[in-house]
Amino acid sequence: MARSGAEKERKLELDETRIDSGIDSYKSISRDQYGSLETSDEKDKAVCGTDERLDSAYVSSSLTTESLEDLIGNCRISDSERNAVNATQCEYTEEEVSLLTTLTEDGDTILHLAIIHEEQGFAQQLMDLFPHELLDIQNNLYQTPLHLATYLNQSSIVKELLAKGVSLELQDQEGNTPLHVACEHGLYDCANEMVGVASSNKLAHVLETQNWRGLTCLHVATLHKHHRIMRLFMKKGVDLNVQEGTSGKSALHMAVELHDVDAVTLLLNKGANVDATMFNGCTALHLAVGRQDASIANLLCQAGADKMIRNLEDETALDLADGNDDILALFPFDDIQIMGRTVMNF
Template identity: 35%
Template sequence: MDVHRAAIMNYMDCNVDEMDTKNRKVQHCEDRVDSGVDSLKEDEYRKIVEEMESLTLPNPSANPKGMCEPWTQVTEDGDTYLHLAIIHEAEDYAIQIIKQCQNDPFLNRQNNQRQTALHLAVITEQPHMVDRLLKAGCDPRLVDQSGNTALHIACKRGSLACFSVLTQIQTQHLRSILTFPNYSGHTCLHIAAIHNYLSMVESLVQLGADVNAKEQCSGRTSLHLAVDLQNLELVHLLIALGADVNSLTYGGYTPYHLTFGRQNSEIQRQLFNRTAQELRAMPESESEESDEEVSSDDDCMYDDIQFCGR
């Protein structure tokens, strides 16, 4: 059966906004999540609905293997009927498919952007669907093409409802998910800190996230990121949660060092008082050399070398 889907937009990948290393500001890129309904012609959308309605659920006893075969057709974007039902928020159809495919690998099928139905349920803000998918056997550890789990996406979008469901169901995987860095090197805690979702930051640490985890690009912790963002409230929260003010980036910088040249003197004062005295001075650049280390031309002359006995 052919699935007709015209001009349904590709979903924006959920990369965490990169920190501008020069200006140390978050670069915000617009997050567009469109169900695609408005981009479909009315007759084309109706045809999709009719095709889904024409499907009959198989009798499990008559077909114990391959129970989800009727739903395996995919669009050119790699979306299955389940993906489409969630994208279009067709809850009744999605529930029928989920019920028929309990603990079936089909539930973890990924589209061309490696998004599972669980990713799409979070993107479209459907916490009830997130709940059903997890209870039906969806794997919350799967990542999309940007390395984001469904929890990474919930932290980026500030979706407290989806966050709550994802952290209360299938908790046997939660500890490992909290340590996962996405392909930008950020854990869920880094993402929540960057986007200033303070309640999520606190909840993640209480759930077991390492408050001193370093992002993999330059070794900054969430406290370093809070200083980058000049977010005094976040700095206070992270310190209260046990953030190490003496943690060093890969370049040897403490959070206090990142306050130099910044406008918020209160952040600088708070960190100065807490930073170890021996770590307050800025680390010297490896390119700096003292005059004593530079040899003169005279030092390079060897008068005792003899050629041919002379």
């Protein structure tokens, strides 16, 4: 009992000193002489006598081709067996099945590890070996193999996972689907694979999904100025006027805030509502004028923006012009105003 208590106390100390996690820290695993699972941390402690490992497995990998070969052992399958969808269709031992379904302390399967270490050949074999229901396992950060393959821009692995029917809808700890990840990092090939394989109904649902910051995939692509991905979504009929969940901004509002003329032009040309309002009643024109962006304000006016819409502060876009002559020139002087307030129309 004393030994058990000491081991438990030591484990707590190790948890407190661990500073790496998630996609930047994937532990390698190997088989010891008894066929049991051993983490790379345990190996390091045995060799170096230290309780803390500071290197990241993502940056400095101890997972090698040889160790992965040892893990899958005799579970290799021939090309004729690649379409097997159930692990029981392959002949391998109970120990090997256990290895294929064992999780590391970070919640990673061997497939997670093969992807993060960019061992794509082994990842392909593991996908053939894994039963379908195991391909969507989420690690401790709720990342599926599809999240990781997307993050690392492994479009061939993304394609293979999608062909095996993995979910596009699962969200990681930040609420991001794999498509959110592709939008954030501008990974067009991965996004194209996901958009291409999804049915219309499923894709519509994925495109409407908000992460924990209230952002849909279109919002994320707009914020990171990935215009090509925005066009991809537009071809698939994305709702251009969907509001993000915190302040009600549309993609057009975001593009205006970023002074992104190309995105504003793209959205307007594809039919975005130029007069869409945020929760506070502000239109894109309010934002453009408030930011003294005459060129974008001009684009909005040419697209038919209503200059007289008032926000919750009872302000029109003209009220925010603040003496900017370039912007004031966009507004017709066909009424009488006192202190910026319209008092009579003719």
